Amino acid sequence: AMHAIVDVLFFLVRLPCWFAISWVQFFYRCVVPKRKSIRGQVAMVTGAGAGIGQLICVRLARLGCRVAAWDISSEGLEATRRLVAEACGSSGSAQFESFICDVASREACYSVAKETLNRMGRVDIVVNNAGIVQGKTLLDSDDDKTEKLYRVNLLSHYWITKALLPHMLSRGSGHLFYTASCAGWIGASHLSDYCASKAADVIFAESLQSELRSCYPNARIPVTTLCPYLIRTGMFQGCNSPIEWLFPSLDPAYVADRAVAAILAEESLVAVPRIVYCFIALKTVLPNPAYEALQKLGNVDQFMLPFRGSVSSSKAKAN
Template sequence: MSSRTVPKPPSNWVSTAVSLPITTLKYASTEPVVTGGLLYVLTRGPPHVRERLLRPFANNLLSKNGATRLASLITILKFLTAIGVAKRINGALNRLALNNWSLRRPGASFHFGGAKSELVLITGGSSGFGYEMVKGFSKSARVVVLDISPFPNELARLPDVHFYRCDVTDTSSVVSICAEIKKNLGNPSVLINNAGIGIGKTVLETTNEECERLFKINLISHFVLIREFLPAMLQMKKGHIVTISSMASFFAAPGLLDYCCTKVGALYLNDGIRAECLTRYPGGEGICTTSVHPSWHSTGILKGAEKTLNERGIFPDPPSKVSDLVIEQVLKARSGRIHVPLSEEGRAGLRNWPLWAQDLSMGHVFARKRFEFGRDASSTLQ
């Protein structure tokens, strides 16, 4: 099961309260409905409304050079509104592209619900995100789980949930078990590549065997399972491949480099399968692809590092924060790229920054009290 989230100390609540006005201002400045509405009131709104809005600032901000400062504010609002509208248009075009340039998903319809017509396959379903997804999907679909860890009794008791003990690093075993699943349960219409591990060591501290195992679990198994189940999805003209990646797919973090490499590989695999479905496979237009990029969440992958994380002010969210979004995405049959929490989405563009800005942001230049895996014994994963 996933590890327990450590309660946030009072000081963290104080920090949250202090940062709330900044967070609110940041949101408002990037929301075109807010900036555009304010711009309209200040330029074309009824005079009595504009006067009432500006009255609190008449004796301070606008007491000197009021007209000039108001003109500057209007210019800033125009700029922010234009940026906000551009971001909205960009987001809408991205969503359209992710869903194969169609307003309605092409292909056959999914049938989730009480009849449980769909079969969802989840790797790593015994703990963490997978554990929560098994519970959620069992309400509207049949679920099959592949995991090397024992299956929790509370999941085994759920109706229409099936467990296969499987080491996904053993490709021949995976292929054999997939054949058994097809024979006994049919072909999954949803494949969730969720299984993953972390080592938390530098490259020179990691053995060849550890590195090879990590790549097999975090990335190679994705290729194997896609080859096993995508052909039937194409025949059915429906399918959804969900890739549990990470925010680590956008960073090369010291002490976690092998993990980051597998996660950027998982992201590229997700994007590449989408491209192949669009251009190479008959029936590919009916296949959804979703990559998921969690930040800090309380799963077994962080076991052993919780104390150091808390000392650095990092308090992982429960895994349900991720699983709930995955379930919602699959049930509405839409492709996507999900950042959890959503506030992390902006950090996904860090790779586009100048190298000097990346170094400063990541703390590679000036020493900073920050969390890094493997820096000390208490931050080593178990």
């Protein structure tokens, strides 16, 4: 009993110290952001044929990365290749390799991961970015489309990470990046499958980070999760921010910049815009009726009504 009391007291003494150190580190990084060099590294990006994935490829190539771009669309990958060439000049072609992959297929994920290692020689950064949306109520949803959504948005993260993590561990370094969503924290009507998949992405990344820290303490493999708000891409065609004055829909270039900055700074959880952190905190402390009132104020229940389906676009700008 005395031993247990000592353990509790020791924990209570250490807890405020941990908090203090964490806050000092946080504010220091706000003033002096960490920025590692990734020049010469190999970055693998899924969903690279359009939208955020395409723009992330361009930014990583500009920073000197060799990019292994995965997508199901050969046309999209060719468009990304052109953007990388425009952004990087004569070195652009040498910095870019494309891989056709349907990440909804477990076999394809493992096979293309092996092909990527064979062709690129190594993989230092894995950006799991591919995602799809169905946009139906639970009763109107199609079971096959729902299953595919989970395969693309969640299970592909398992398969790709499992395929490439041993390579990173053998080298003792790497970086794992996951594009989740604010929808992983805040449930919305017509998005039960999408929100659930993104919530699982957040917790998967957090659990993996804990696993790496405890099971492989000598390996330096940071894990980053990006949770953006509504982005002006073709994914949510027809939808607009329900509270544009507080939560304006996001420019894809800005989100891509934030994603790459998070990789360079080795941030863990990144919400875009930052005010989302406040709503996440409020969700944990507000009584349920108050939280429901906040959702109604934000028009969360009506957000998806104008939804016209997802449109894959390869017309993103390289800026």
